[in-house]
Amino acid sequence: MNFDYIRKFVDFSIQNMTSPEFDSFYVSKSEIVDNLLVDESRPEKGDMIPWQPSDSLIKDSEIEALESEIKHPLPNSFKQYLKYKNFYELAPISNVWMFTPLVPKEWKRVMLENVFNGWPKEYLFNKGMIPFANYSDWGILCFDTNTKDKNGEYQIIRWDHENEEEYEIFANDFADLMKAIVQNYEEGIRNGEVIFY
Template sequence: MEKIIDKYLDELISIELNKLPGQIVSEMSDPNQDKNEEWRIWNPIQSTVTDEEIKEFESRLGHNLPESYTKFLKHKHFYELQIGECSFCEHPARIWRASLSEMIFDGYPREFLIDTGRIPFANWSDWGLLCFDTTVENQNSDYPIVLWDHEVFDEFESKYSNFDNMIIELDKYEKENAS
């Protein structure tokens, strides 16, 4: 999984799409950039997420996160990561919990997602969210991934068997459809 994530972060940098307007956390900000530029360059860095932070977040969430997803969170910090139609929730150093909390608790109405046991973690194209489906019994919180269309609030499409499988399948699809 780490090699796939690194590949897409490296591609983002190579085509200079690692820029955002506004503030960038200092650890991720390009120190050589002109401070007067509106668009700020960010660089992915090694994650500083701790087991304690994950446990605190899981406690607030009321569910354990899949081991593969916690491995993802502990790999790299980034502002943008897209693999195909999947755009992951931003994961900046120090403030990653606020970003993820906003997507889960303050994005779309809670009663359609988290209150039904679906935990959003990524956008799908411009019309939906990928979610962990905690309503399905499984081992080690290795939840299946479902797709929620914000136009059809009460339906969830089964998409991937788990997070690891999703990363592999997204990468495979991108390789097969590269021009």
Template sequence: MKEQTIKNIIDTYLTKWINIGLNQKLRPIEVEMSDPNQDKKEEYRIWHPIESKVTDMEIKEIEDRIGHNFPNDYKTFLKHKHFYELQISEASFCEHPINTWRKSLTEMIFNGYLTEFLIDEGYIPFINWSDWGLLCFDTNRNKDDKNYPVVLWDHERADQFEDKYKDFYDLLTQLDKEERKNIS
């Protein structure tokens, strides 16, 4: 049931993104994700989410590089859809295009100065929060089941973390509730 809830939430917001016409980028789009009916002369390129091709082996390679396993719910997320943008409430998920998702995710995780404040301290960034922070898995807790709490890191207070969500599933369901409340 959790897996299906995760997929439903992701599909809802990807569909919303498309319905309001925000599925465009001012850069090349992976062929598998590009709109085949779009005029090639258009400056902005239209993308469509597609079924994920992420494998367990690819996830394991990233986990080995960062030294921590991802929560199962996050793996469900990674293996559901490829997309360029996904925004739910204040959360902007790391882009997840078909052929370059690993590069996007590892750049977010290992982006320069963040390493000493985050990865080296057991925090794995995976979502941009508003325009001032990152949501991270706190791998220092719940190590047995890898169902890490999600904490908020503010780049202006590099040594402080705020508990935000119980785990990845709680993150998605709470973001969905917040977004639905804001729409009403």
């Protein structure tokens, strides 16, 4: 499986974090879980701390602990995403907004909160759906664990919280989703207008 698009998704999302009007590489002191991502080369701004992305510090044991709690293995492509880089935030390059922050200790709590407390379990977790990202402001994307293929990948389902019993297939798997987002983004850059996927 080619993981280049997963890395590009993260890299493009990080590159778009800073604009002339706003520097997104700051996070509230209350959100800092440790000093691993703190950017000590830049000044603090009030109660805001500068941060910088780093190579992933997430351990296999953390991933295994999450899998044990949700009772399903994560897809290999999503594990590649977890093990690429850590960050507090990503700039949106599509309508897919990954759960953040993705930092040691905190990412697992965020995932579990969304799996077990963020959405009605009877429509998602109890049906084998594992949330991993928001879709714009009206739905979420889930791994459909009922569709596991020979490579350990799941179909991606888009769920609209206003149509609770409807499940739309959104991508064949996580790697295909990342590829579609990156290709759409790159085409938008070439054409001078990015229309979110």
